[in-house]
Amino acid sequence: xxxxxxxxxxxxxxxxxxxxxxxxxxxxxxxxxxxxxxxxxxxxxxxxxxxxxxxxxxxxxxxxxxxxxxxxxxxxxxxxxxxxxxxxxxxxxxxxxxxxxxxxxxxxxxxxxxxxxxxxxxxxxxxxxxxxxxxxxxxxxxxxxxxxxxxxxxxxxxxxxxxxxxxxxxxxxxxxxxxxxxxxxxxxxxxxxxxxxxxxxxxxxxxxxxxxxxxxxxxxxxxxxxxxxxxxxxxxxxxxxxxxxxxxxxxxxxxxxxxxxxxxxxxxxxxxxxxxxxxxxxxxxxxxxxxxxxxxxxxxxxxxxxxxxxxxxxxxxxxxxxxxxxxxxxxxxxxxxxxxxxxxxxxxxxxxxxxxxxxxxxxxxxxxxxxxxxxxxxxxxxxxxxxxxxxxxxxxxxxxxxxxxxxxxxxxxxxxxxxxxxxxxxxxxxxxxxxxxxxxxxxxxxxxxxxxxxxxxxxxxxxxxxxxxxxxxxxxxxxxxxxxxxxxxxxxxxxxxxxxxxxxxxxxxxxxxxxxxxxxxxxxxxxxxxxxxxxxxxxxxxxxxxxxxxxxxxxxxxxxxxxxxxxxxxxxxxxxxxxxxxxxxxxxxxxxxxxxxxxxxxxxxxxxxxxxxxxxxxxxxxxxxxxxxxxxxxxxxxxxxxxxxxx
Ligand code: BES
Ligand code: ZN
Numbered sequence: 001x002x003x004x005x006x007x008x009x010x011x012x013x014x015x016x017x018x019x020x021x022x023x024x025x026x027x028x029x030x031x032x033x034x035x036x037x038x039x040x041x042x043x044x045x046x047x048x049x050x051x052x053x054x055x056x057x058x059x060x061x062x063x064x065x066x067x068x069x070x071x072x073x074x075x076x077x078x079x080x081x082x083x084x085x086x087x088x089x090x091x092x093x094x095x096x097x098x099x100x101x102x103x104x105x106x107x108x109x110x111x112x113x114x115x116x117x118x119x120x121x122x123x124x125x126x127x128x129x130x131x132x133x134x135x136x137x138x139x140x141x142x143x144x145x146x147x148x149x150x151x152x153x154x155x156x157x158x159x160x161x162x163x164x165x166x167x168x169x170x171x172x173x174x175x176x177x178x179x180x181x182x183x184x185x186x187x188x189x190x191x192x193x194x195x196x197x198x199x200x201x202x203x204x205x206x207x208x209x210x211x212x213x214x215x216x217x218x219x220x221x222x223x224x225x226x227x228x229x230x231x232x233x234x235x236x237x238x239x240x241x242x243x244x245x246x247x248x249x250x251x252x253x254x255x256x257x258x259x260x261x262x263x264x265x266x267x268x269x270x271x272x273x274x275x276x277x278x279x280x281x282x283x284x285x286x287x288x289x290x291x292x293x294x295x296x297x298x299x300x301x302x303x304x305x306x307x308x309x310x311x312x313x314x315x316x317x318x319x320x321x322x323x324x325x326x327x328x329x330x331x332x333x334x335x336x337x338x339x340x341x342x343x344x345x346x347x348x349x350x351x352x353x354x355x356x357x358x359x360x361x362x363x364x365x366x367x368x369x370x371x372x373x374x375x376x377x378x379x380x381x382x383x384x385x386x387x388x389x390x391x392x393x394x395x396x397x398x399x400x401x402x403x404x405x406x407x408x409x410x411x412x413x414x415x416x417x418x419x420x421x422x423x424x425x426x427x428x429x430x431x432x433x434x435x436x437x438x439x440x441x442x443x444x445x446x447x448x449x450x451x452x453x454x455x456x457x458x459x460x461x462x463x464x465x466x467x468x469x470x471x472x473x474x475x476x477x478x479x480x481x482x483x484x485x486x487x488x489x490x491x492x493x494x495x496x497x498x499x500x501x502x503x504x505x506x507x508x509x510x511x512x513x514x515x516x517x518x519x520x521x522x523x524x525x526x527x528x529x530x531x532x533x534x535x536x537x538x539x540x541x542x543x544x545x546x547x548x549x550x551x552x553x554x555x556x557x558x559x560x561x562x563x564x565x566x567x568x569x570x571x572x573x574x575x576x577x578x579x580x581x582x583x584x585x586x587x588x589x590x591x592x593x594x595x596x597x598x599x600x601x602x603x604x605x606x607x608x609x610x611x612x613x614x615x616x617x618x619x620x621x622x623x624x625x626x627x628x629x630x631x632x633x634x635x636x637x638x639x640x641x642x643x644x645x646x647x
Contacts, residue, residue, distance in 0.1 A: 391542060
């Protein structure tokens with residue numbers, strides 16, 4: 001920590017203080033009374049954010065001794081065997097000692113079969129000793145390699161397990177083309193270790209090279225620069241020369257095609273959806289221009305997107321140079337491309353400046369959601385950006401109200417986070433966005449944009465904590481405008497459960513008109529009275545989500561009869577409609593819902609749908625669907641849904 005104007009309080013004290021004040025809910029906003037919030041802006045209060053103690057900054061989701069010795073480069077030489085669902089070969093790791101006399105390199109491994117470990121000493125490779133610790137369900141195993149004196153590299157010969165959680169293997173029947181198998185990886189947050197033995201923490205950045213052999217009819221792509229010779233020949237080489245955290249390593253192999261959008265952007269996809277994807281994403285260059293104008297140059301060379309099979313469990317994943325995207329974004333009208341803006345924005349927030357710990361996930365996701373929303377505003381106007389923030393805020397408030405523990409509703413996650421997944425709720429995404437919106441509002445857009453641009457530049461290719469950000473903010477923005485916010489306000493936003501009432505209340509005229517039509521209909525109107533021809537996806541989402549809890553099946557039938565919502569081809573609209581239908585017991589939606597759950601593997605939709613089914617007396621029906629659908633879901637989704645049924 002550099003100089004701070006404020007006295008720092010310890011983590012445990014802050015938690016105790018927050019608890020003793022107690023939380024209150026006013027039906028909409030959950031908030032904590034804060035004695036200190038009476039301090040005037042600019043006044044020197046006694047406490048500020050917690051000091052970043054070493055324990056605070058440590059990543060407890062890695063076994064690796066990364067503060068003693070750091071892996072700097074990984075060289076992969078791997079063969080991909082679709083018959084056995086095994087990746088085998090070697091990983092060669094370069095490292096730098098942070099401390100003298102370090103004789104052990106501790107790595108993360110999860111379900112890897114180690115064949116041989118060697119160390120490079122004085123020009124020769126010699127066998128090195130190692131131990132593999134017991135398998136922890138979340139963490140995998142502690143893989144400790146004994147370093148002979150003078151060792152400057154290690155080489156691990158190994159193979160992956162067919163059940164590796166970070167790799168989904170699809171049979172030809174599970175692809176659209178039905179001719180060839182497919183595989184793709186998903187390493188955030190803890191799954192790189194299921195494919196590669198490494199220091200699997202966002203605190204450590206590595207460059208990488210990869211040489212891969214695959215069946216010759218398939219194309220392999222990675223989050224890296226591909227060898228110029230991109231021939232479909234089963235032999236591929238990649239180089240990522242910019243240091244990235246391990247969770248951004250990525251690989252996909254399949255019968256995919258490429259279509260360019262411009263000279264440094266394009267789309268990979270299976271043939272059936274390639275043209276539609278390129279059309280859906282055709283505004284990506286404008287998004288890049290917008291973000292560059294705000295926050296400085298795109299630094300990764302190319303930006304391609306691959307539209308994966310529908311079992312991809314996320315909306316998008318910001319693998320550098322090559323974002324991985326769900327096909328549920330291809331709605332035909334660009335209405336869901338905020339996810340494109342989001343993954344692209346990660347090229348600044350997340351990939352360039354990275355949270356060093358999953359407790360600081362909001363630094364990745366909150367900043368990215370903010371940049372995403374600014375990008376949507378720049379391209380499509382204020383109204384669309386406000387609608388998106390309004391929908392987001394509703395989700396945030398629902399999340400906060402339903403949170404398992406109040407500590408999970410502060411931006412900075414607690415030390416005893418059970419699983420990194422807990423850090424990726426609307427709190428970090430939407431809460432983080434609204435925090436930055438609050439700062440933008442207080443400091444003025446121009447000043448705040450200039451600050452953020454400097455921030456991305458200052459911390460480029462580094463991994464940092466919330467406290468690093470706040471310190472930089474304090475020194476480079478706040479110090480010049482001390483009256484703009486008070487220390488207590490910052491504290492409330494970042495460290496205290498819930499969200500303060502300084503949170504923006506996005507006002508959308510378009511949504512107000514939708515609500516007025518809805519109310520007229522609910523007050524004994526006729527469905528024919530609806531004028532929806534100009535409604536966008538967002539207005540539909542607002543409408544369906546605003547329907548009252550006591551909506552009757554007759555009313556839903558009337559809407560469905562006129563608007564065919566049960567068979568909507570827009571996955572976001574279908575999703576909220578099924579939520580409403582399950583809660584109201586609207587039977588005609590169940591067959592299309594069954595079809596949806598069989599077709600779509602995106603966690604944002606299917607986890608809550610299964611949960612809502614279980615919560616509304618439909619467990620048996622849900623189990624029956626899941627029995628048919630499970631094999632097609634990604635291992636990450638299988639684990640999450642198994643947990644829903646387990647209780
Ligand atoms: N990095 C996330 C996806 C992720 C989060 C993977 C946590 C693994 C663990 C990605 O950038 C993301 O946030 N995707 C969102 C889209 C966004 C617009 C909210 C998604 O998948 O829906
Ligand atoms: Zn994200």
